[in-house]
Amino acid sequence: xxxxxxxxxxxxxxxxxxxxxxxxxxxxxxxxxxxxxxxxxxxxxxxxxxxxxxxxxxxxxxxxxxxxxxxxxxxxxxxxxxxxxxxxxxxxxxxxxxxxxx
Amino acid sequence: xxxxxxxxxxxxxxxxxxxxxxxxxxxxxxxxxxxxxxxxxxxxxxxxxxxxxxxxxxxxxxxxxxxxxxxxxxxxxxxxxxxxxxxxxxxxxxxxxxxxxxxxxxxxxxxxxxxxxxxxxxxxxxxxxxxxxxxxxxxxxxxxxxxxxxxxxxxxxxxxxxxxxxxxxxxxxxxxxxxxxxxxxxxxx
Numbered sequence: 001x002x003x004x005x006x007x008x009x010x011x012x013x014x015x016x017x018x019x020x021x022x023x024x025x026x027x028x029x030x031x032x033x034x035x036x037x038x039x040x041x042x043x044x045x046x047x048x049x050x051x052x053x054x055x056x057x058x059x060x061x062x063x064x065x066x067x068x069x070x071x072x073x074x075x076x077x078x079x080x081x082x083x084x085x086x087x088x089x090x091x092x093x094x095x096x097x098x099x100x101x102x
Numbered sequence: 103x104x105x106x107x108x109x110x111x112x113x114x115x116x117x118x119x120x121x122x123x124x125x126x127x128x129x130x131x132x133x134x135x136x137x138x139x140x141x142x143x144x145x146x147x148x149x150x151x152x153x154x155x156x157x158x159x160x161x162x163x164x165x166x167x168x169x170x171x172x173x174x175x176x177x178x179x180x181x182x183x184x185x186x187x188x189x190x191x192x193x194x195x196x197x198x199x200x201x202x203x204x205x206x207x208x209x210x211x212x213x214x215x216x217x218x219x220x221x222x223x224x225x226x227x228x229x230x231x232x233x234x235x236x237x238x239x240x241x242x243x244x245x246x247x248x249x250x251x252x253x254x255x256x257x258x259x260x261x262x263x264x265x266x267x268x269x270x271x272x273x274x275x276x277x278x279x280x281x282x283x284x285x286x287x288x289x290x291x
Contacts, residue, residue: 025137026138066136069130
């Protein structure tokens, strides 16, 4: 997949995962891997970027005697998902145009 | 590579970023490796499953902003010093190089001089023995030539034995030091 396109999709996928429930690094990887190719090192900058844009916030919970960092979606993050889904209509028009031009 | 080794590796590779950034990234991987170990992987397997080490560093750092001017003045300072000092360093390098050449030339001419005089005196000694017929003077001159030959041999031995060390010591060490410094600077980029 085109890297630019994939980058955008990954951001939304991570937000979508968090829209279901708060999650942590390894869980996000496990949930997303069947849908889109993602590795631990690609997830890290995505989480950083989303946090910086205030699409998500983090908190730590103790789990089995150690701290685990959880990621939680914010209203800005939810808006991003909404925006993406609305854009999708336009995108599918574009895809139809591209297919028709073949 | 076990977890601790991986953490140390990552910390080292991210050294140009500030403490918080490094701490954040390291604890992220710490947590994931622990999770994988909990699922039955060994630490080594968990680290290996993260993928290529250099890719990990590159991707992890991709969203970090390195403020070289503030966080790492070393490189800037080095470049500044290099720029300011270059009119000094360059002539200095030329002077040192010239010094090498001069020392080398003096040494070579010393050997050549002793070689020539030893040979000259030897020939002279034979001549005096056969033409003058004065065996005493001849032997004296031949003795002198022997001394000259001994000195020549000593010089040659010193050259062969210590010349290499001298050149190694001065040149190789200097180059190694400079290239090390250069490589260090390269890593910071």
